[in-house]
Amino acid sequence: MFHSKFAENLINIALEAGADSAEVYLSEKTETEITVANSRPESVNIKTDNGFGLRILVESKLGFYSSNKFEELGVVENVRQLVKASRFHTPDPYNYIPDPQIQTLSGINEVFDPTIIRIPLTEKIEKAIEIEETGRSFDDRIQGFIWLQYGDMTERYRIINSAGLDVNSAGSICYGFGYCYATDHDSSQTGRYARAYGRFDQFDSELIGQQAARYALRSLGAKTFDGAVMTAMLPPETGIHLMHALFSMIEADSIQKGKSPFRKKLGKKIASSPVTIIDDGTLPGGLSTRPYDSEGIPCSRTVVVENGVLKNYLYDSYTARKGRTHSTGNASRSGYHDRPHIQPTNFYLEAGSQSPSEIMKNISRGILITELSGLHAGINLATADFSVPAKGILIENGELGSPVENISISGNLFDFLNNITDIGNDLSWEPIDGMIGTPTFVVEELKIVGKK
Amino acid sequence: MISYETIARCLDILLSAGADYADLFAEKGRFFSSESDDRKISSSIHHQIGVGIRAVKDNVDYYMVCENFAPDNLIQTTSLLASGIKISASGHSVNLSPGFRPLFYKPETNHSQVETEKKLEILKKSEDIAWHSSKKIKQATIRYADFERNIQFASTADEEVLEHKLALVEFMVFVYAGDNGERQLGWNGRSFYRGLEALVGEDSPESIVRKACTQAEVMLEARDCPAGEMPVVFAPGSNGVLFHESCGHGMEADLVQKGSSFAGMLNHKVASDKVTIRDSGLIFGYPGSYAFDDEGVDSQETTLIENGRLVNYIHSRNTARQMKMSPTGSGRRQSLAFPPMPRMRNTYIVAGNDDPEEIIRSTKKGLYAVDVGFGGEVDVVTGRFITSIVLGYMIEDGKLTYPVKGATITGLGIKALQDIDMVGNDLVMDPSPGRCGKGQDVPVGVGMPTIRVKKLLVGGKGMAI
Numbered sequence: 072m073f074h075s076k077f078a079e080n081l082i083n084i085a086l087e088a089g090a091d092s093a094e095v096y097l098s099e100k101t102e103t104e105i106t107v108a109n110s111r112p113e114s115v116n117i118k119t120d121n122g123f124g125l126r127i128l129v130e131s132k133l134g135f136y137s138s139n140k141f142e143e144l145g146v147v148e149n150v151r152q153l154v155k156a157s158r159f160h161t162p163d164p165y166n167y168i169p170d171p172q173i174q175t176l177s178g179i180n181e182v183f184d185p186t187i188i189r190i191p192l193t194e195k196i197e198k199a200i201e202i203e204e205t206g207r208s209f210d211d212r213i214q215g216f217i218w219l220q221y222g223d224m225t226e227r228y229r230i231i232n233s234a235g236l237d238v239n240s241a242g243s244i245c246y247g248f249g250y251c252y253a254t255d256h257d258s259s260q261t262g263r264y265a266r267a268y269g270r271f272d273q274f275d276s277e278l279i280g281q282q283a284a285r286y287a288l289r290s291l292g293a294k295t296f297d298g299a300v301m302t303a304m305l306p307p308e309t310g311i312h313l314m315h316a317l318f319s320m321i322e323a324d325s326i327q328k329g330k331s332p333f334r335k336k337l338g339k340k341i342a343s344s345p346v347t348i349i350d351d352g353t354l355p356g357g358l359s360t361r362p363y364d365s366e367g368i369p370c371s372r373t374v375v376v377e378n379g380v381l382k383n384y385l386y387d388s389y390t391a392r393k394g395r396t397h398s399t400g401n402a403s404r405s406g407y408h409d410r411p412h413i414q415p416t417n418f419y420l421e422a423g424s425q426s427p428s429e430i431m432k433n434i435s436r437g438i439l440i441t442e443l444s445g446l447h448a449g450i451n452l453a454t455a456d457f458s459v460p461a462k463g464i465l466i467e468n469g470e471l472g473s474p475v476e477n478i479s480i481s482g483n484l485f486d487f488l489n490n491i492t493d494i495g496n497d498l499s500w501e502p503i504d505g506m507i508g509t510p511t512f513v514v515e516e517l518k519i520v521g522k523k
Numbered sequence: 524m525i526s527y528e529t530i531a532r533c534l535d536i537l538l539s540a541g542a543d544y545a546d547l548f549a550e551k552g553r554f555f556s557s558e559s560d561d562r563k564i565s566s567s568i569h570h571q572i573g574v575g576i577r578a579v580k581d582n583v584d585y586y587m588v589c590e591n592f593a594p595d596n597l598i599q600t601t602s603l604l605a606s607g608i609k610i611s612a613s614g615h616s617v618n619l620s621p622g623f624r625p626l627f628y629k630p631e632t633n634h635s636q637v638e639t640e641k642k643l644e645i646l647k648k649s650e651d652i653a654w655h656s657s658k659k660i661k662q663a664t665i666r667y668a669d670f671e672r673n674i675q676f677a678s679t680a681d682e683e684v685l686e687h688k689l690a691l692v693e694f695m696v697f698v699y700a701g702d703n704g705e706r707q708l709g710w711n712g713r714s715f716y717r718g719l720e721a722l723v724g725e726d727s728p729e730s731i732v733r734k735a736c737t738q739a740e741v742m743l744e745a746r747d748c749p750a751g752e753m754p755v756v757f758a759p760g761s762n763g764v765l766f767h768e769s770c771g772h773g774m775e776a777d778l779v780q781k782g783s784s785f786a787g788m789l790n791h792k793v794a795s796d797k798v799t800i801r802d803s804g805l806i807f808g809y810p811g812s813y814a815f816d817d818e819g820v821d822s823q824e825t826t827l828i829e830n831g832r833l834v835n836y837i838h839s840r841n842t843a844r845q846m847k848m849s850p851t852g853s854g855r856r857q858s859l860a861f862p863p864m865p866r867m868r869n870t871y872i873v874a875g876n877d878d879p880e881e882i883i884r885s886t887k888k889g890l891y892a893v894d895v896g897f898g899g900e901v902d903v904v905t906g907r908f909i910t911s912i913v914l915g916y917m918i919e920d921g922k923l924t925y926p927v928k929g930a931t932i933t934g935l936g937i938k939a940l941q942d943i944d945m946v947g948n949d950l951v952m953d954p955s956p957g958r959c960g961k962g963q964d965v966p967v968g969v970g971m972p973t974i975r976v977k978k979l980l981v982g983g984k985g986m987a988i
Contacts, residue, residue, distance in 0.1 A: 108781065114584035115607065118860055121590060122571075133563075138570040139590050153568060156639040161564040192607060217781045217904055252782065252904050261904050328561050328662050330699055330706060408569050445900035445909035449931050449982075453699060453706035458750075458982040460909040460933045479931060479982035481750070520750045520982045 074123070074141050075229065081125055082233050084147055089154045090127035090134075092168040094232035096365065097123045098407040101188055105221045107199040115192060122407040127153065128168060132160035137408040165393040169366050171236040179353050179362040179370060182269030183241045188225045190271050195221050198276045202249050205280030210253070212291065213284045217261065218250040223271070228407075230367040238367045244358055245271055246502065249283035255291045260476075262286025264308070267502045269358050290441065290462055293476035298521030302437035303480070303514045304466065306427065307499035309443045310509035314348075314420060316450050316457075317484065318507070321375060322401070322413040323390035325452070332455045332485070333381065341381045342488035345423065348376040350385055352400050352416030359416040359506040363400070366411050370400040375418075379489075387413050403505065415505030420512065423494035427511040430493045432469040438519060439464045439471065440480060455484035458520070478521045490515040524549050524675045525574070527619045527684060529594040533576065533601040534617045534679050540605035542578035542585075544840070546678035548817060549574045549592065550859040553635055556668035557642055559650045564643060575859040576601055580608045582845055586862040622683030624814050624821070630690045630718030634669040637719060642667055645694075649728045653698055656736040659743065661706065662699040665732070669693065669719075672858075676819050680840070685819050691716050691810070691966060695956045696732050700739035707928070708913070709739025712956025714966055717808040726954075738894065738914055741926050748915060748930035750982050754889035755932060756882055756918065756975045760951035762895045763969030766800065767870050767959065769908035769936040772901050774827050774835075775853075775865040775961075776842030784906035784937055785833060793833045794940035799873040800828040802837060804852055809954050810966035811868030818854035818863050825851045828940070839865045857963035867959060871970035875946025879973040882945045884921040890930065890981055891916040891923055906936035912981075931982045939976050947973030 078097040085093035100120040106113045122139035127150075134157035136149060199221035207213050223245035231237045246267040253260055264282035268274050286308075305313070325331040333341065342348075352370025354360050361370050366388050374382050386394065387402035390413065403414035431439075442462040443449075449459035458481035465472040495511035530547055537545035550573060557566035573590045574597060585607050589600035646667055653663040672689045695712030711734040715721035722728055757765065773783040780786070785793065794800075804812050804822030815821050818840045825835055836846070839854030842865050854863040883891065896913035912930040916923040952970035959967040 112583050114586065114862060116584075116586040116862060118588050119590060120588075120860070133565040135565070135567040136569075137567070140570055140572055149568065149570070152639075156566055156568075156643075159564075159640050159643045160566065161559075161562065163563045215782070217778075259905060261902055329701070330662055332704075332706070408571075410567065444902065444907075445911075445931070448896060448900065448909060448911040451708070451929060453708050454929075456747075456929050458911075458929060458931045460907075460931065460982065477933070477980065479933065479980075481982055 077141050077143070078123055078229065078231060080143065081123065081146065082231060084150050085125060085127050086233060088151045090129055092128045092233045094126040094168045094230065095123055096228060096230050096404060096407055098226060098228040100224065100226040100406060102224045103195060103222060105196055105199050107203055107219045108216070110200055110203060112196050115196070120406060124407045125150065126168065127157060128166055129154055129157040131162045131164055131166050132157045133163065133166045134160065135410050165389050167388050167392050168232050168234055169236065169368055169388045170234045172369055179360065181240055181242050181361045182356065182358055184243045184270040187223050187243050187245055187271050198247065198274055201276035202247055202280040205277045206249055206251050206284045209281050209284040210288055212253045212255045212288060214252050214254050216249055216251045218248070220248045222246050232367070236367045238363045240361050240363055242361065244269060244502065245274055247274065247276060247279040249279050251283045251287050253287040253291055258292050260287050260290040260293065262290070265501055267358055286441065289464060290474045290476065293462060293474035295477045296475035296519070296521040298478065298519050300516050300518050302434050303517040304431060304434065304437060304439045304511060305514065306439065306441070306511045307497065307509050309440045310512060311501050311503070311507045312443055312446045314418065314509050315503050315507050316446060318415050318418055319452055320455065321384055323384040323386045323394055324413055326384050327390055327393055330453060332453065336381050339381055340379050341485060342376055342379040343491045344379045345494050346376055346379050346488060346491050347374070347421040349374055349421060350399065350401065350416055350418045354417040357417035357506060358500065358502065364402040365404040366402040368398045368400045368402065370416060373399045385413055387411055415507060417506045417508065419498060419508035420494065420510065422496050422498040422510040424496055425493065427495045427497055430495055430511065430513060431466060434466045435468055437466040439466055457481060457484060478519050481518050481520055487514055487517070524551060524673065525592050529597055530677045530684060531617045531619050533597055534677065536598070536601045536605050537578040538617065538679060540608045542580050542608055544579040544679055546577050546676065546818065547574060548856070548859055549675040550672055552670060552672040552858065554670040555634065556666065557646055559646045559665040561662065562650060562654065564646055566639065566643070571858070573859045575862065576604055577862055578604055578608055579841060582841065584841065584862050588860055617679060617682055619677055619682055619684050622681065622685040624685060631720045632718035634671050634690055634692065634718065645728050649696065649732050652729055652732045653696065653736060656733065657740065659700040659702065659740055660698050660736055661701040664697045666695045678819050681819055685815060687814060689716060689813065690718065692719055692721055693956055694722055694728055694731060696735045698735045698739050700743050702743055705743065707739050707742035709735040709737065709742060711735040714810040714954050714956045715808045716810060716812055721808055742914055742928050745914065745926035745928035748890065748912070748927035748981060752978050752980050754886055754975060754977055755979045755981065756886055756889060756891045756973065757971065758891065758893045759947065759949050759971055759973050761953040761955060761969065762892060763871055763953060763971040764955060765895050765910050766872060766971065767867060767967065767969050768901045768910060769934070769939060771867045771870045773903045773906055773936055774837055775867070776836040776838045776846060777865050778903045779836050780842065780845065783903040788833045791833055792831050793937050794828050794831040795943045796831045797875050797946040798828055798831050798940055798943055799826065800870065801826050801873060802867050802870045804868040806869050806952065806968065809869045809952065809968040811968045816852045816854045817856045820850045820852045820854060822852040837865045837867060839863055855965050857965055861963045866961065866965050867967050869952065869968035869970065871950065871952060872946070872972060872974065874948050874950035874972045877945045877947050879947040879949050882947055882973055882975050883918055883923065886918045886921060886975065889918045891918050901936065907933065908936055909933045932979050933982065934979045939979065942977040943974055944977050945975040949973055
């Protein structure tokens, strides 16, 4: 890599300045973001982000320094200052720069498409315009897109540390996002759809444009609803967001610090029997599949919930040491300037065998929850209570009926998980701090609050 | 940082390539943050340098980043960007002169010159206060951060080179209180474009930590909030974030152009007569304040709604040109890595004439929202918003009764503005510690007096009322 020699020197600079151990994360990252409005590009943004993050331990006290300035002279002075400042930090025996791990699984291939960086900008702009055109031409009632983006990201990184670890990996992703609106008589509705791909040649602008359009159209004419306790069906686009919230409650840091309602629940039944939840950094073809995590620990497959029983939390090296266990390889960094923290790799609810339409046939009266908004504000991570505004479509005798809006779903995530009865075969993914996947699933007795 | 000669050369290249407008934003930034999490203190230092180069042609924004100040690299990156614009035009040449704008503020203490030890002392002291405030406090995360950003800016519009330094200090605390299995969150924080001297009195770390602890403990006593439609009285100050979300975003001109609920509403009545809303970049030390924005336009105080009438939008240079209006000094970017866009600064509702106590007294049954928490989300087309109410009280027969938790409120921005029937005379400005995210994070402030909205949909676990 470009500054490899520099990174190797950095370890020595840190040790000479008084650090007991040190780790360098060196990254080269290029991102493209294109927004389009009215069939024309609106902004074209190309970002390079190359830099290093240095993690040091001084008497088990942790310090972190990052920069995109590769000049040895300035760095020496800054590392000295960091070592000095670190002496005032709190010693923590669980702070740890990982040893190289021998037992790496072989054949774990990250998804990396080196051509993404070389595709001409005009082709990428074209993809974004296609999203808009396929969305608009899908139906006369589609008025346009409020936000439409093509984006991609390519990263190569290398991790070396004073314990002798030296690994490198790479990853790429491209994605499209459409947020469109439809009007019909006096009703106006929005629909959004996002999809990520590992390779540019897989990018499907038609799918993104048409799905966003479908989602806006299906809510047209939505009425208010009195509310009820009823059977709810959650398609991937809403279920994924609840799974994401669940992740933040079962990662080891929030458990160990006593913040999560899932603490002391290991081995206990926290969900109904059909529920199996897995985090798998080795998943073939997964967009978060890597041989190593951001600390150089081999990625792994961890069964988090098996048939409703909580089996495992998810760890990085720090929390693993604290919990006297092994890291599950869930350390992640958003860039060189970010310290490693626990994130999903490919985190998903395991699919069932029936199609969503087959499942719907069994619902005599229920609701398909088509949109959740402001989940970060609507779920209490300390208690798992939630109250989240939503839109939906009523289900009557196994078929979709009229759309409803101005509703919210509320309850507690434990009850919610225990009330999951059916799980579909349509596992779909979205990139949210890693990849999160769910199939359509059914929850009994969900409280829908509406307008009285 | 960069010589005038190099800057002029880059701007010339872009104009020659046919750009209607071009600018260069060079930044040398130093970011420090220190955190006590689970009683463990550690800190991070981050340095970033680079130049954001922008060209606008036919209303398309082209943006690229060069990660160092070397003239050769800058010219190379600029040429690459110019090749993207493709249309050639006659050569221009730019004559640059130093721009002079009076300094808006000068921090009394320089962040980079304050010993790290002194900053860590603040955390140690805060940590002790939080963990010893009562047996009920089970966990605390306390964060201190400061930054200094040296910025150099030049554009083809003004032909001057502006330089300034932005220095910000931030302090935030999250505590978890518990009884048996329960955990409740309390939080508070401050953020100022100032030196360490800003964190005194009501804004001192000690006072901020105590407020968070008190909130978490009150939350333990709180009952589930009843659900249903009801009048909601908002406490003054930080609840202004609600109007930032529900209305402010819809008035940002880029979103207006995309059909936000405020599109085409200029000079129309969008709120009750009692409502006047302003967005100000001129409040000393507040997180949305600065002398000029990230496109070199002087900051100002912009009245958005006057006595219920929509009178202006929030503009960057681009949106102002496209909509044939004046820029409002609201073109902001997170850092050199991002192109600017219209953003709010310190958004507030102007004080009215109502007595805050009378507002509660005249409410038969409703919700008193003390803290609407971490913002929320808004659908700018329909204006539908969602916000959580971290802590509130029920109002029964004109009196505050018991604390309630776990509520969310939803409504339509314009409808909620029209339903405001009382506005208190007690405006409180709040330098919110958080950032406003719109693809990019920038510091913002909010404020409001006590106000009452006649009717909002409250979602909660409690029985419907």
